[in-house]
Amino acid sequence: MAKELAKTYDPKEVEERTYAFWEQGNYFHAEIDPKKKPYTIVMPPPNITGQLHMGHALDNTLQDILIRFRRMQGYCTLWLPGTDHASIATEAKIVEAMAKEGLTKESIGREEFLKRAWDWKKQYGGRITSQLRKMGSSCDWQRERFTMDEGCSKAVKEVFINLYQKGLIYRGERMINWCPHCLTSISDAEVEYEEQQGKFWHLKYPFKDGSGYIELATTRPETLLGDTAVAVHPDDERYKNMIGKMLILPLVGREIPIVADTYVDPEFGTGAVKITPAHDPNDFEVGLRHDLPVITVLTEDAKITQDYEKYAGMDRYEARRAIVADLEAGGYLLETEDHTHNVGTCYRCGTTVEPRVSKQWFVKMKPLAGPAIEAVKSGQTKFVPERFEKIYFHWLENIRDWCISRQLWWGHRIPAYYCADCGEITVAVDQPESCPHCGCKQLTQDPDTLDTWFSSALWPFSTLGWPDKTEDLAYFYPTNTLVTGYDIIPFWVMRMMFSGIEQMGQVPFDTVLIHGLVRDAQGRKMSKSLGNGVDPLEEIEKYGADALRFTLATGNSPGNDMRYIPERVEASRNFANKIWNAARFILMNLSEDEPAPYVPENLLPPDKWILSKFNSLVEDVTDHLEKFELGLAVQKLYDFIWDIFCDWYIEIAKIRLYSDDKETVKAVLVFVMSNTLKLLHPFMPFITEEIWQSLPHTGESIMISDWCRPDETLRFTEEAKEFERIMGAVRAIRNRRAEMNVAPGKKAAVFIETAWADTFRDNSAVIEKLASASSVEIIDHNDIENAVSIVTDDAKIFIPLGELVDMEAERKRLTKEREAAQKQLAQTEGKLNNQGFLSKAPQAVIDQQKEKADTLREKLALLDEQLAKL
RNA sequence: UGGGGCGUAGCUCAGAUGGUUAGAGUGCUUGCUUGACAUGCAAGAGGUCGCCGGUUCAAUUCCGGCCGUCCCAACCA
DSSP: OOOOOOSSOOHHHHHHHHHHHHHHHTTTOOOOOTTSOEEEEEOOOOBTTOOOOHHHHHHHHHHHHHHHHHHHHTOEEEEEOEEBOOHHHHHHHHHHHHHHTTOOHHHHHHHHHHHHHHHHHHHHTTHHHHHHHHTTOOOOGGGOEETTSHHHHHHHHHHHHHHHHTTOEEEEEEEEEEETTTTEEEOGGGEEEEEEEEEEEEEEEEBTTSSOEEEEEESOGGGGGGOOEEEEOTTOTTTGGGTTOEEEOTTTOOEEEEEEOTTSOTTSTTSEEEEOTTSOHHHHHHHHHHTOOOOOOBOTTSBBOTTSTTTTTOBHHHHHHHHHHHHHHTTOEEEEEEEEEEEEEETTTOOBOEEEEEEEEEEOOHHHHHHHHHHHHTTSSEEESTTHHHHHHHHHHTOOOEEOEESOSSSOBOOEEEETTTOOEEEOSSOOSSOTTTOOSOEEEOOOEEOHHHHHTTHHHHTTTTTSOOHHHHHHOSEEEEEEEGGGIIIIIHHHHHHHHHHHSSOSEEEEEEEOOEEOTTSOBOOTTTTOOOOHHHHHHHHOHHHHHHHHHTTOOTTOOEEOOHHHHHHHHHHHHHHHHHHHHHHHHOOSSOOOOOOGGGOOHHHHHHHHHHHHHHHHHHHHHHTTOHHHHHHHHHHIIIIIIIIIIIHHHHHHHTSSOOHHHHHHHHHHHHHHHHHHTTTSHHHHHHHHHHSSOOSSOGGGSOOOOOOGGGOOHHHHHHHHHHHHHHHHHHHHHHHTTOOTTOOEEEEEEESOHHHHHHTHHHHHHHTTEEEEEEOSSOOOSSEEEEEOSSEEEEEEOGGGOOHHHHHHHHHHHHHHHHHHHHHHHHHHTOHHHHHHSOHHHHHHHHHHHHHHHHHHHHHHHHHHHO
């Protein structure tokens, strides 16, 4: 005790030591306890390629706050961490690294490639988790999982086979999104649309019979090579008589028909559209309806195929230039205009996606989407804030089949085997000895892997041991809260929902807490290319993890984006320092012996006031946390600690601490401080632990101490109200002194005329201390000369300041104050004279207005009295 | 084109099942080395709560429209 603390809080040393202390105590580990209720969060697994960024910092701060809160409340809390193999992103990194050595995937082969990938995972996979530790994340590291570990892989196969057998997974030739850079298919959700400046080329396609031409417009002339028709609207008068006629495709010479299809908008362009079934999703559909040939003209890396000698090998943009030039030369180009349009790009590499017909594996979505929609409609799972349910519904209601196969090596290999003989597909956990259809031994596994999100979709149960019937699964599933950003709803939340329902028969979580993005100070998305990202680790280094967490939790309302303003972290750091110094002050005043708990009979008005305030704080913070209003909870704590506890109570406490009667005040200081630390602990875990350990305490760690509960014996509502009259007087006196430029050192006698004489008499020491009064005297009536007067709601206060009193200024000030009061009174009386108000407003509101009017009338009377004396 | 968010103090943002003197941080002004903290203390200035209507006794808060801004989705080749 009486421990010497440094003048400023140094987070660095404390954080490292404290985190180690927690891990040693095994406090993060969830031990199944049937007597307790479970509270579970599965962490959105960060990519193994990733570095901790502000998005992670926010996401994990919110989760840790919830977890620490529930743990202290007595739940058996499990926060399950892990990482994602991120097939496409990781594979890209490894390919990139290999390229530096002059190697390619093909040159080293699948096996060697995977070996490198696993090495890479070993080397970097732990980086992000060690960074999460720096944030103070209290996750159960003993249960850490990886989407490609044995258990998760088993779950993936199980689900694949399961869905396949139910007919919900199929293989088919479809139009998919293809990334020519990553050389793989990607799902609809992985395409990002981006507005691009392009051209609109007007072309003429001549009729075969030589009777002129039809004019059409395109943004992608290079796909002309694959045109197999031109479509017009069936009702378009301009073209009605041309339907069925044949055209000669320029440059190629192919004969193609004019077909009628309602897909064509007669209002747009020329009302005639060239149809390239192999390279446009809409054209593909048109092609199906009219039984048109599908001619692929682009290779996987978006180059013209060998079928078109002149252009073969050109990439799509080069081919575009060449074809436009040739069209122009051939007299087929009528016009070129500027055109902005949305172009789909790969969310990983930004390359323009090429729609492509290809054989892929798909999940049939309609049967899975229905129950997932229903689960949210019926309230089994709720979104916070609720409006995100709309986004969720919209995605699921308009969903198309999910393309799950990827032409990548790093990932879960599709458990499908093809027979060389009969060509049948066998789907199985392990490679079968022979083909079950024909007995042939020549089976080869599908070379493709699954979309990364296929395994993420199983995360809430695969990590708990499924498909085995584990104790963890029985106890912790369904989990409770899922915390993630709104941008992940279509990728992940939705897919976990239908997977959980389908495989487990139960939704994976009851609440989805959605947060927004952390943007830079100008409101731009943080991105590598802009170089505007703020590194959380650097901020922790500078200001401490608690300060960063506090910043992210404060003023961030669910679902809304926030800007990262460096000054705010500084303010949070200052708050940490404030707490540190409050603790330091208390410790300085503690003797060797721990103070005994306070005796209720000995409590003075300010003690009852602070205890009452503290009790409200417990209610407010708990209530806000339960409603996921983390920002409001932490704001309450800030206000209480700084404005109420430090600025008022500690200052008042000094009166007794420097006297002989210090036992009660010491006990109250310790009580309020250490319990407030508990309430703050979920937000600022490190500093609260450090201080709590220094203060008298029972138990090993604040993080496993009991959460505060509202306590009737702390509720001194009346006494607190009385004490606030004193505070009002103190504020008023300070205000007047400042206004009159009275030097702080100059103490003055204070005379008070009030209906609350006892209250003011009992607390005169407080007024003396906080309002620089040399003495406080309660008087019956005012006969003091040359005094400034102050009128509060509860009292008339006089301070004789001799020559400092400027009578004219006094009159002006009082008049001004009188006007303000008059105006307010008029407003209030207006309401009270309104019949509608009196008959319809609730009684409580009417009473409140009446009380306000009374107070104002009293105040006016007091002011009048003062003015009359001048 | 459809859906949604946001628009509150110079700046960044909270907030209210409709009734408050509309808040915080930061910035600004003034004064303070008051025995925890200048990463501090005290006092102060600063807002027609985007615009127009509606509902209501009462709207900054609820509803509708508009303007500005951002996002999501769809898309016309």
